[in-house]
Amino acid sequence: MIKSVVSNEYQELQKKIAELQEQWKLKLDPEIIRQNLDKAAVEAGVPAAALTAIDFEISLFLQWIDELVALLVKNNPELESKLSGISTLLNEETAILWIEEAFAFNQIYFAAYAAEHGMEEWIPQFLAETALRPYLRLIAEKVQHEINHAVHGAGCPVCGEPVRLAAIVEDGKKVIHCPRCFANWPARRLECAHCGNENHETIYFLEIEGDVTSKIQVCEECNGYIKIIDSRQYITKPPVAFLDLNSIHLDIVAQENGYSSIGKKKTN
Ligand SMILES: [Zn+2]
Numbered sequence: 001m002i003k004s005v006v007s008n009e010y011q012e013l014q015k016k017i018a019e020l021q022e023q024w025k026l027k028l029d030p031e032i033i034r035q036n037l038d039k040a041a042v043e044a045g046v047p048a049a050a051l052t053a054i055d056f057e058i059s060l061f062l063q064w065i066d067e068l069v070a071l072l073v074k075n076n077p078e079l080e081s082k083l084s085g086i087s088t089l090l091n092e093e094t095a096i097l098w099i100e101e102a103f104a105f106n107q108i109y110f111a112a113y114a115a116e117h118g119m120e121e122w123i124p125q126f127l128a129e130t131a132l133r134p135y136l137r138l139i140a141e142k143v144q145h146e147i148n149h150a151v152h153g154a155g156c157p158v159c160g161e162p163v164r165l166a167a168i169v170e171d172g173k174k175v176i177h178c179p180r181c182f183a184n185w186p187a188r189r190l191e192c193a194h195c196g197n198e199n200h201e202t203i204y205f206l207e208i209e210g211d212v213t214s215k216i217q218v219c220e221e222c223n224g225y226i227k228i229i230d231s232r233q234y235i236t237k238p239p240v241a242f243l244d245l246n247s248i249h250l251d252i253v254a255q256e257n258g259y260s261s262i263g264k265k266k267t268n
């Protein structure tokens, strides 16, 4: 059994991108974020980021895109011809749209943008999403103390990302982590994060051969899954983004078995 399906080169690149995002976040003034956590909206599962006003400094966002392009090209010079036109294409208006559509996971918008400008499909959404995350992480830091649960099926309570990763911590408790904004919140050990099912007869664990520290919790009620990593194995806890990246093999196994990170309650 190959424990990790992600190449070392890819991991190195992800590490550099994560460092860049951390530097970017540190440049942001926390005062640009004004959250308005309307209780009823939060209880209905509206992500905190959707209830937050952010004073975006668009020139900064554009600069980040340039820095990211430079990093990608340095890492793989073959990308230069594919990425060189981006900075001339991006203006303030487009940047605002990119921020909004990245937040809303609007793949259709980005696919159309790529097609219109003759780019490979992954490029615009990847760039926009990467440069959006420091803002989401800043929001998560600000509201983390108020996040003590999530609404089943609504994804991350801060950014709306589908739930797919949990850690078992020292006291045996389960903590769900969002690799997109780094928010975390507690959950019951035997509980489906997608539909709230707590019936032990319809919640299973898929064990991974040769991997004793992680498993996949699946739910027969909604066909949802979540990866569960026993983080007590680590002396130094790896960043959440790497727990997620290093356990992609679990996502593959779950999806190959017909489970999804967006559970769908069966209607029959
Ligand atoms: Zn999140």
Ligand SMILES: [Zn+2]
Residues within 6 Å of the ligand: 192, 193, 194, 195, 196, 197, 219, 220, 221, 222, 223, 224, 263
């Ligand atoms: Zn479920």
